[in-house]
Amino acid sequence: MEHELLMPLATAGALDPTGVSKRAQAAAEMAQAAKEKGENEAMANSPLAKQANAQREQLAAQGQQMQANARLQRLMQLGHQKGCDKK
Numbered sequence: 001m002e003h004e005l006l007m008p009l010a011t012a013g014a015l016d017p018t019g020v021s022k023r024a025q026a027a028a029e030m031a032q033a034a035k036e037k038g039e040n041e042a043m044a045n046s047p048l049a050k051q052a053n054a055q056r057e058q059l060a061a062q063g064q065q066m067q068a069n070a071r072l073q074r075l076m077q078l079g080h081q082k083g084c085d086k087k
Helices: 004-013 020-044 047-068 068-081
Strands: none
Touching: 020 068
16 A cells, blocks of 8 residues: 555656656655564564464474374375375
8 A cells, every 4th residue: 555655756756857756756665665674573573473483383393293103194194095185
């Protein structure tokens, strides 16, 4: 949405022989990029994001443990052979 607001500046920059509009467009794009970077960093440092990362790591560890289990792998193989994994 916010990127769409920069379109009039791009059009004005194409028509402006002085180059003022292009400089304004470049400044607006830089400000938008800085804003997005700040939002991304804030989200990455939020408690909710940290909790999600911890849960993702825990789930990955559980998946690795399950893949290392020979009995479970054999059960999965038998289920696949009998077509239990098909809808």
